[in-house]
Structure formats: structure tokens, C-alpha cells
Amino acid sequence: MRKVHCDERPDWCATAEREGFAFHTIDGERYWDERGYYQFSEAQVSRDLEAPTQELHAMCLDAVARIVDSEALMTRLAIPPAFFDLVRRSWKEGHPHLYGRFDFSYDGTGPAKLIEANYDTPTSLYEAAAFQLIWLEQQIERGVLPAHASQFNTLAEDLVRAFAAFERESPFYFSAIGGSIEDRGTTDFLRKMAGHVGISTRHIDLEDIGLNDEGRFVDLEGRPIPRLFKLHAWEHIFHEDFGQAIAGCDTQFVEPAWKSLISNKGILPLLWEWHEGHPNLLPAFLDEDPRRPVPKGWVRKPYFSREGANVDIRTTDDQRVFEDGPYDDAPYILQGFAPLPKFGDSYTLIGSWVVGDLASGIGIREDDTLITKDSSRFLPHVVVD
Amino acid sequence: MRRSSVKLVLASSLPLALTACSAPEETYTVSKRSNYTTVQACVDDKMPVDVCSDAYMQALADHRRIAPTYGDKAACEADFVPDYCQVTSDNRYMPRLGGFELAVSGEVSQSQVDAARAQVENSGQASSGGSNFNGLLTGLLLGQVLSGGNRQYYSQPVYQYRDSSGGYRSTTLGQQIDQGKRFERSDQAQQSGGSYSSYYSGSSSGRSYKSSTSTRSSVSSSISRGGFGSQATARSGWGGKSSGGFSFGG
Numbered sequence: 001m002r003k004v005h006c007d008e009r010p011d012w013c014a015t016a017e018r019e020g021f022a023f024h025t026i027d028g029e030r031y032w033d034e035r036g037y038y039q040f041s042e043a044q045v046s047r048d049l050e051a052p053t054q055e056l057h058a059m060c061l062d063a064v065a066r067i068v069d070s071e072a073l074m075t076r077l078a079i080p081p082a083f084f085d086l087v088r089r090s091w092k093e094g095h096p097h098l099y100g101r102f103d104f105s106y107d108g109t110g111p112a113k114l115i116e117a118n119y120d121t122p123t124s125l126y127e128a129a130a131f132q133l134i135w136l137e138q139q140i141e142r143g144v145l146p147a148h149a150s151q152f153n154t155l156a157e158d159l160v161r162a163f164a165a166f167e168r169e170s171p172f173y174f175s176a177i178g179g180s181i182e183d184r185g186t187t188d189f190l191r192k193m194a195g196h197v198g199i200s201t202r203h204i205d206l207e208d209i210g211l212n213d214e215g216r217f218v219d220l221e222g223r224p225i226p227r228l229f230k231l232h233a234w235e236h237i238f239h240e241d242f243g244q245a246i247a248g249c250d251t252q253f254v255e256p257a258w259k260s261l262i263s264n265k266g267i268l269p270l271l272w273e274w275h276e277g278h279p280n281l282l283p284a285f286l287d288e289d290p291r292r293p294v295p296k297g298w299v300r301k302p303y304f305s306r307e308g309a310n311v312d313i314r315t316t317d318d319q320r321v322f323e324d325g326p327y328d329d330a331p332y333i334l335q336g337f338a339p340l341p342k343f344g345d346s347y348t349l350i351g352s353w354v355v356g357d358l359a360s361g362i363g364i365r366e367d368d369t370l371i372t373k374d375s376s377r378f379l380p381h382v383v384v385d
Numbered sequence: 386m387r388r389s390s391v392k393l394v395l396a397s398s399l400p401l402a403l404t405a406c407s408a409p410e411e412t413y414t415v416s417k418r419s420n421y422t423t424v425q426a427c428v429d430d431k432m433p434v435d436v437c438s439d440a441y442m443q444a445l446a447d448h449r450r451i452a453p454t455y456g457d458k459a460a461c462e463a464d465f466v467p468d469y470c471q472v473t474s475d476n477r478y479m480p481r482l483g484g485f486e487l488a489v490s491g492e493v494s495q496s497q498v499d500a501a502r503a504q505v506e507n508s509g510q511a512s513s514g515g516s517n518f519n520g521l522l523t524g525l526l527l528g529q530v531l532s533g534g535n536r537q538y539y540s541q542p543v544y545q546y547r548d549s550s551g552g553y554r555s556t557t558l559g560q561q562i563d564q565g566k567r568f569e570r571s572d573q574a575q576q577s578g579g580s581y582s583s584y585y586s587g588s589s590s591g592r593s594y595k596s597s598t599s600t601r602s603s604v605s606s607s608i609s610r611g612g613f614g615s616q617a618t619a620r621s622g623w624g625g626k627s628s629g630g631f632s633f634g635g
Contacts, residue, residue: 130394154388236616240615
């Protein structure tokens with residue numbers, strides 16, 4: 001694994017615009033950054049990233065199966081008791097899921113360490129599945145990259161296959177919070193993948209979803225929503241007005257409610273408890289006293305934080321790196337500190353995707369700090385031997 | 386190392402599936418509105434028998450609920466036609482139910498329209514643009530709506546009355562109001578400040594009574610919105626980022 005500097009395509013911006021990649025630049029700063037790429041060997045990808053992703057996914061599903069049978073464990077994961085049954089039923093009835101992303105600290109040697117699992121509302125999907133693939137094809141075509149260069153990237157193909165398992169008779173609604181260009185980029189890309197297998201898709205802003213007096217979720221025309229992809233976290237839904245209507249409605253939710261157990265950072269201590277010493281896991285424990293300072297070499301994280309918010313790091317040499325945020329109303333965990341590798345001036349995080357039940361590809365984020373945030377740059381990668 | 390075909394992700398690429406079942410596709414509403422004096426007349430018009438009898442029952446129920454009533458027979462028959470009004474159990478006069486209007490509507494896709502158009506053209510019964518063409522096309526599409534899943538029925542009572550030239554006509558009360566009729570001697574008009582139409586418009590006649598697969602909620606149902614998203618919105622904007630680039634995912 002190494003970082004290679006390279007010239008960006010002179011027309012990259014126009015290409016991004018033409019392809020509908022609307023958030024390539026955020027607040028005047030590059031989000032998509034192709035002034036460099038990360039190069040991996042085949043062995044690094046298949047042995048150190050793909051195989052662990054597959055194995056960790058199986059461990060997570062196994063954990064879900066154990067958690068749903070234990071009200072004590074669901075309580076420990078801060079699932080409100082009113083939703084125990086919804087979560088349990090979604091698992092027991094086998095409600096299908098679509099995708100998830102593990103975030104790894106990995107520098108090309110040794111085992112990748114799981115920092116967290118984004119299993120409910122992962123974003124950065126379009127740039128991983130589509131735009132970095134377009135970049136690769138163009139750079140090969142233009143002779144910048146060798147013809148045998150490839151990527152670990154079957155995301156689009158695997159998404160199409162995952163959608164093929166859904167029935168095609170009724171429309172599939174995709175929803176995100178109104179006004180978020182990035183979230184809309186994710187849902188529009190998923191719609192395109194669903195369209196490849198003939199599923200009729202519609203967009204609806206989350207805030208526009210209606211609940212009629214028969215207890216069904218409906219669109220703006222009052223038509224029932226048979227299936228809803230929601231880029232909106234279950235732990236939020238549990239506390240919103242419509243949350244309690246879900247158990248009695250006939251809408252199929254994707255991701256299903258059982259995903260709330262994996263996207264929850266409370267699962268990390270459980271994974272450690274059940275697989276202590278696993279090479280891809282970091283030691284993790286419930287934080288019994290979140291008011292005391294973080295011990296040296298540990299990281300404090302709330303159960304439900306996103307984009308690095310409320311993450312508090314104390315490095316082994318006693319540096320504190322802290323990202324403030326709004327997620328301070330849930331329990332915390334302490335996780336062993338696995339510093340992100342530094343390439344030049346940037347700290348690098350590898351997002352490893354699971355689609356359906358398959359390890360499907362990677363996307364790379366860079367930040368100037370140890371905490372990866374929503375503003376962290378996205379860089380393409382290449383696999384070449 | 387395996388990667389997806391770039392064809393799957395390019396903005397210019399079309400869905401792999403046949404266009405006929407791809408999405409999103411333009412849809413058209415096909416509707417038909419007919420008056421029937423009896424359930425049998427409705428069935429004879431090739432409408433499903435259950436639809437016809439439900440339409441009649443709905444119209445009869447609405448008739449009892451909204452038809453104007455009068456204190457004397459002459460006032461009633463002045464608004465309708467001679468020998469048409471009956472006495473009610475509380476000694477008022479009201480018009481007889483003259484039949485029912487049945488409206489069917491449903492959505493068809495662009496590909497259904499295209500297929501039906503081709504079928505009519507190939508049948509040799511009408512040339513495109515000819516006067517008969519649209520009638521045949523609508524009939525064909527209506528058949529698909531009736532046999533398909535996404536259809537909705539409305540029914541209303543109809544009554545006989547005399548038009549301005551003295552001829553007998555059958556229409557709904559709503560159509561008569563639209564044409565300027567005021568039913569001002571009816572009990573309802575006298576109780577609503579001389580206006581039957583305000584009584585009528587508040588009575589929600591013409592309700593949808595049957596939605597074959599419940600793919601549409603009934604018109605009268607109430608819907609609340611805004612029950613999703615408040616938690617994420619409450620946490621948005623953290624860190625001073627503008628809303629445009631902010632992600633609520635992760």
C-alpha cells in the first residue's frame with residue numbers, strides 16, 4: 001500500500017458535473033481529490049481487507065442473532081424497549097438488507113483493525129462505486145495507468161444483484177433528509193442500480209412521508225409506500241413521532257431494523273467479548289464513567305455518532321484529539337487506539353463495503369487529523385501487482 | 386482483482402432491463418365516466434358485476450344522505466321532473482334515485498400506451514388521427530386498467546331533470562349545481578342560508594368507495610406528515626457546515 005501522486009484529469013470537474021456527482025467540492029474545498037491515489041497489491045486487498053470484511057460481516061450477523069434473543073443485550077445497546085419486538089421480528093423474519101461499510105485502520109502491513117461498522121446509513125457510496133471506477137477507466141484509457149490496473153470494486157454489480165432479490169411489481173421508494181446533496185447522491189445512485197433490474201423507483205424526502213389514518217405510510221399523493229429505503233438512522237426513528245407506527249404498518253424498511261444493532265458502537269464491546277483477541281478487532285469496553293479523562297492509548301466514542309462527531313482520542317504519547325458534536329445523549333464505549341496511518345500530511349482511513357452478504361470494494365478517505373469526518377477527502381485506489 | 390463494468394454506473398447508461406419494465410416511466414391516467422339506470426345496464430356495458438353492484442349501493446347510500454328534500458311535492462318536481470318525487474318516512478318529498486354514475490380511473494404506463502396504439506393501428510379498424518382512433522385506444526387502455534391493479538372507482542347518484550329546452554336529462558346533483566341550479570326551495574337550502582350547494586359540497590358525494598388493491602388511500606382519509614427526520618434535523622449543521630454538503634448518513 002502506498003500513496004502515488006499523479007496529475008488530476010484536466011476535465012475531472014466537468015466529468016463530475018456531467019456524471020451528476022454534485023458534491024465533488026464541499027464548501028469550496030475538494031471532497032473528491034484525485035491528485036493522488038492509493039495503490040495496493042492483490043494480496044493486500046484479498047488477504048488483509050476482503051477476507052476480514054467477509055469474516056467480520058459473518059461475526060456481526062452472528063452477534064445480531066444472539067442479541068435479539070436477549071432483552072438484557074438490547075437494553076445494553078440502548079434500544080428502547082418499545083422497539084425490542086420490531087428489531088427482533090425484522091431479524092427472525094429475515095428482512096433483507098442492502099449494504100454496510102466497515103472502517104479500518106490499515107497501513108499495508110499487519111491486520112486491518114476495525115474502527116467501526118456503518119451498517120445502517122453509510123454514505124460515500126457513489127464516489128466509491130461509481131466515480132472512482134470512472135476515474136480508473138479513463139486513466140487506463142489515457143495511458144496514465146497500466147492496462148492491467150484494477151480496483152477492488154464490485155459494488156455496482158453486487159448492488160444490482162442484491163436488488164434482483166426484491167420483487168418488481170410495486171414501486172420502491174428511496175428517502176433522505178431534504179436538502180442534503182450528499183445523501184441524495186447516495187439514494188439516487190441506489191435508484192439507478194435498482195433500475196437495472198426493472199424495479200420502479202421513486203424519491204421522497206423523509207419529512208414528506210405521510211401516515212394515514214389506516215396506519216400506512218404514504219407518499220405525497222397519498223399512495224401507500226410498499227418498500228422504503230431510508231437514509232435515516234434507526235436510533236433516530238426510534239425517537240421520532242412515526243417510529244411507533246412502524247410495527248403496525250405494511251411498509252418494508254431497508255435497511256431493516258436489525259441493522260440498528262450493528263451500526264451501534266455498543267456492538268464493538270460485544271464483538272470483543274465474544275471474539276477476544278481476534279486480529280481484526282480492537283479491545284473495546286463499555287465506558288462506565290464517561291466524565292473521567294480518556295486513558296492514554298484509548299478512544300471514547302458515543303454509541304451513535306456519525307462523521308467522527310463526539311470522538312475523543314488520547315494517544316499513547318498523551319495527545320488529545322477531540323471532535324465536538326451533538327451525539328452526547330447515549331452511552332459511550334472505550335476502544336483501544338489504533339492510529340490511522342499517515343501518508344505525507346494525511347491520515348488515511350479505509351472504508352470496506354459489504355453489499356448483500358459480500359465484501360464488495362473499498363473507498364479511501366483522508367483527513368488532516370486523526371479523526372475522519374464528513375469533510376474528509378475521498379481518494380481513488382488502484383490494485384496492481 | 387475484480388471490478389464492476391463501468392457501464393453500470395455511467396450517467397449516460399440506460400438501465401439494463403428492458404425499457405418496458407424500467408423506471409421511472411411516464412404514466413397516464415385513463416378514466417371513464419358513465420351513467421347507468423340499473424346494475425344490469427352497468428354489467429351489460431362490460432363492467433365487472435361486483436363493481437356495478439357496489440357502485441349502486443354507494444349511490445343509494447349517498448342518495449339517502451344528500452338528496453334534497455322538500456316540504457311539498459310541487460316544489461320537488463319543479464326542480465326535477467313531473468311524477469318523480471316520493472314521500473319520505475318523515476313526510477317530506479324527495480326525488481327518486483334515477484341511477485348512478487360510475488367513474489373508473491387508473492394509471493397506465495407509457496409502454497402500455499405504446500403497445501395499445503400499435504394494436505389499434507394494426508387492427509385496421511381506424512387510422513391514426515381518425516375520429517375512431519382515440520375511442521378504440523381509450524377502450525383498450527380502460528380494459529387494462531380494469532384488469533390491472535391500480536384502479537379506483539367513484540360512484541354518485543344521478544337524477545332526472547329538465548334541461549333549458551325542456552328535454553329530460555340524467556345527471557348528478559353536482560353537475561346540476563355547476564350548471565347553475567340552486568334547489569333553493571329544498572330543506573337543505575333553507576337551513577343553509579338559501580344555498581343547497583354549500584350543503585352539497587360539504588357532504589363529500591362522489592367519494593371513492595373501492596380501490597381494488599388499496600393502492601390508493603381513500604380520498605377522505607387524513608394523513609399526517611413530518612413524523613420522520615426531526616432527530617437528524619435537530620443535529621444538523623453541527624460544526625458550522627452549510628446544509629448543502631451536510632450528510633445525515635455516515
